[in-house]
Amino acid sequence: MLLQTPETMPQTPIFSSMLGSSCSGQVQPDMGERCVDPVYQDGNIVSGSLEALIERLVPTMDYYPDRTYIFTFLLSSRVFIHPHELLAKVGQICIKQKQQLETGTEAEKAKLKSFAAKIIQLLKEWTETFPYDFQDEKSMKELKEIAHRITQCDEENGTVKKIISQMTQNLLMALSARSQYQEIREKFRQPVTDKGTILKNKPQSTQKDILSVCCDPLILAQQLTHIELERVSNIYPEDLMQIVSHMDSLDNHKCRGDVTKTYNLEAYDNWFNCLSMLVATEICRVVKKKQRTRMVEFFIDVARECFNIGNFNSMMAIISGMNLSPVARLKKTWSKVKTAKFDVLEHHMDPSSNFCNYRTALQGAAQRSQTANSNREKIVIPVFNLFIKDIYFLHKIHTNRLPNGQINFKKFWEISRQIHDFLTWKQVECPFEKDKKIQSYLLTAPIYSEEALFIASFESEGPENHMEKDSWKTLRTTLLNRA
DSSP: OOOOOTTTSOOOOTTSSTTOOOOOOSSOOOOGGGTTSSEEETTEEEEBOHHHHHHHHSOOSSOOOOHHHHHHHHHHHTTTSOHHHHHHHHHHHHHHHHHHHOSOOHHHHHHHHHHHHHHHHHHHHHHHHOGGGGOSHHHHHHHHHHHHHHHGGGTTTOHHHHHHHHHHHHHHHHHHHHHHHHHHHHHHOOOGGGGOOOOSSOOOTTSOOHHHHOOOHHHHHHHHHHHHHHHHTTOOHHHHHHHHHTSOOTTTTTTGGGOOOOHHHHHHHHHHHHHHHHHHHHHHTOOSHHHHHHHHHHHHHHHHHHHHHTBHHHHHHHHHHHHSHHHHTOHHHHTTSOTHHHHHHHHHTOOHHHHHHHHHHHHHHHHHHHHOSSHHHHOOBOOHHHHHHHHHHHHHHSOSBOTTSOBOHHHHHHHHHHHHHHHHHHTOOOOSOOOHHHHHHHHHSOOOOHHHHHHHHHHHSOOOSHHHHHHHHHHHHHHHHHO
């Protein structure tokens, strides 16, 4: 019997139903008298002890868990157990099963090879989906020990050894790439306010602005989409799970010390803030009202194009920038703006009923993505802040464990389904041609601090009430003291 490699073994799609209607395995393992652990409801697993859920993760001669279960359990398990401890338990179960098959007969040897192939596939899916679980020496040691024992199942032709060697090489490359990205990101990561420039004089009308770099709203929206997809590509499922892992609970108190830092989430959140402040800066620093009106209308058109593309995060950042007080107070400017388009955009982002309008639009984009024939139609970039809040809300309203002590797997099923949706969207290759000049401007153009924005705003349109007059007086005094 030839060894069946992980590439040729049957695969079930992860979350084949986007409605999350099924989280049961391909085959339910025979638990004998332990059928009440884990607990199934309508064919779906809803709870179980950690031991039973681990047992369900490990393949047997006649059973292999579907990919949905593997993804959900490996993602959620870190709330309850360290990855290296989970690997050790998986290894122990593998050893017991291997010993039961080592009878020496040809039939049993064939079964042993088949069992080895399933274990390799599990390890392959684990290392590819959650490579950061193997960043420490303990996890790598456990992985090597399991690999060594599985290699013994096929010492004659060495097929297993070759597959494991390739898997390990791919894992090390993934860890190296992520480590390099973190070093680069940490070197240049700065708060938005550090980029602020306090205005002392009105900017010259000839000063470079976004319109001098790109005057086409569609092209700018496409370049923003490039930047968004590049940033989300560096967000991993375990990063998103930190939202749960960082919570104070009896379930994760011993895991907090090892939790991966959330730099990727912070970096993406900082990008949203930078874009919002850039929009406000571009508007407030324009001296002439007519040009300022044109700038506002330009960004409205950019936000509209972002919506059409499915780039909701950039769209929300642009709207947020135009709603900042220094921009919103420019009544003379807004009176000249054709606001019909902006009203439509604000309708889509209306926060009432838990952003019902936005969620409807997001669902429409997600459905379009599922049936799309081109990458252009597959783009879905959700409002990241709302996405994070949804996961946090799911975590807060549902307990990690049920009153009987079992893990509330139904909760983690829903969290992992949402995270998997995000991972699917982030893998889309951007179909638009990259413009380095435009991207360079978006990423490096000076961004005013909140104080600088107000100064520029008041210089463009003077204060209109006592509160604004007091604020303007305070700002001017601050500037004189710094001079």
